[in-house]
Amino acid sequence: MTDQQSKLITNMRESGLGYTTIASQIGLSKDCVRSYCRTHGLKGIRSPSHVDKEAGSNTCRTCGRYLQHTPGKRKKQYCSDACRMDWWNAHQDKVKRKAYYSFTCAQCGKTFSSYGNAKRVYCSHSCYITARFSHGDK
16 A cells, blocks of 8 residues: 555545445555555545546546556546446447548448448458459359
8 A cells, every 4th residue: 555545535534435436446446455554543434435527637437446647647537448348338428429421331231330440341241252252253
């Protein structure tokens, strides 16, 4: 446990947060937080186990785990790629997608759109296979 984590535990415990809430925000086990609090005489009242995930700028937007920011760099929003992808998948309506492209299929002539691929030629794998392998068969 770092000095910063112990200071955070002290501050959070004095503000009335419970072991589980503190552990999930800092990224330590509940037993580690409880042991630290008991040895340092940090008593408190039990708090709700939910964490306000949108309010804290020092916590992961998905799981509420404490984030350590590097000075001079952009602040982290997620503790891992898994949490970032979970948030992306759960909030599709909030994501600004700018890379939509419209094309006409070179095989069937159907109009289709593609996200993130500006060089797409065919609307589907079957159109690609047909165009690639059915030229002049007798």
